[in-house]
Amino acid sequence: MFTEIEDIIVDTNLQVCLLGDFNAHTKNANEYVDIDNHILNACNIANDDQNLINKLHILEECNVSPVRYSKDNGKIDHYGKRLLNLCKSTQLFFVNGRFGADKGVGQTTCNNSLIDYVIITPELFRAIVDFDILSYDPILSDVHKPVCLKLCSNIRSDCVQCGVTGSSRSDCAQCADTTSRSDCVQCGEKSDNESHIKPKWFRDRAAVFQDNLDVNKIDELSVRLGDIDPKNTNIVTINDIVENCNSIIKNAAECADMLIKTTSNVKKHGCKKYNHCKKYFNSECYTKRKAYRKAKKYHYRVRSVVNHNDLVRKSKEYKNILKKQFCEFQKAFIGKLRGLRTSDPKSYWSLLNKGCEKVNSQNICQLKLLRFNEKDYTIKNSI
Secondary structure (H helix, E strand, O other): OHHHHHHHHHHHOOOOEEEEEOOOOOOOOOOOOOOOHHHHHHOOOOHHHHHHHOOHHHHHHOOOOOOOOOOOOOOOOHHHHHHHHHHHHHOOEEOOOOOHHHOOOOOOOEOOEOOEEEEEOHHHHHHEEEEEEOOOOOOOOOOEOOEEEEEOOOOOOEEOOOOEEOOOHHHHHHHHHOOOOOEOOOOOOEOOOEEEEEEOOOHHHHHHHHHOOOHHHHHHHHHHHHHOOHHHOOHHHHHHHHHHHHHHHHHHHHHOOOEEEEEEOOOOOOOOOOOOOOOOOOHHHHHHHHHHHHHHHHHHHOOOHHHHHHHHHHHHHHHHHHHHHHHHHHHHHHHHHOOHHHHOHHHHHHHHHHHOOOOOHHHHHHHHHHHHHHHHHHHHHHO
């Protein structure tokens, strides 16, 4: 596999992003060869050629440390050595432990091991907006943690939104914060989607948010709360205090760039509740999914052991109910299908057409296999 990847990278000469489970333990070993510039100068290599040979300067331009952190204390195994050699020969770099919320951390992704990586060419560091290793979620994987990589897909040499030239990562990050795509500045087109402002918490901007909280307004609000008599208050006073509290938080969030512009499709007329879902997705699945999403959202807002355990429990319940409903749907479908081919061919083909969303060669193969299984089942029962 490593040889094939290396051949593709060398032959195509494109920007590469490798992401997934490599099952390779690399600890915090360097995946690059740091060649001293004095050696390159002694070999009479031009500066332009030196930049092609040694690309560590791109990491410095993107404010990315060449030192990679990792919480994986295991030994470097055979696949780890091969992966490191691949990176050295093709000049690829790990994002883990270098960027975003994982910068200086190197969070493990599978139990106590770090085997899920994001590996890119150094030029792509300019396009990265954020990188993080999310909490373990049983509905997404059996033992692996989700790896979240956010890329800015709007890189240009001259950025219209920022009003500056160059395609540095910081310039693209500014565009990415306001890239809701409801009104495209660069192409001048407007979509029919409805836009609204949504608050989003960024851990790296917590200090800015805290510094912009108005202390004077907080003191005034505290005095008003102390003067309130719970027995002789009214709804107008309560609403006014709540509005003042919201304005303090909102002003601090605006200064910290924590208000994001999002879009929602306005064309939602006449849609059924489960029209976009699978045929086995019923109200019970919907209830479990709603509870799972609520627990997941609350866990990301308030990180604690209790919320994590609640998320794991809700995700397992949602996963189990999906499996249960899918098995029951299959049993009911096969139960209706048996015996209809000879007794009621019209209903038989009508039922098959409902089970197959598209009629193509794959569906035909599935139908042939299904008929074969029916015959095999009938023979076994007769024996």
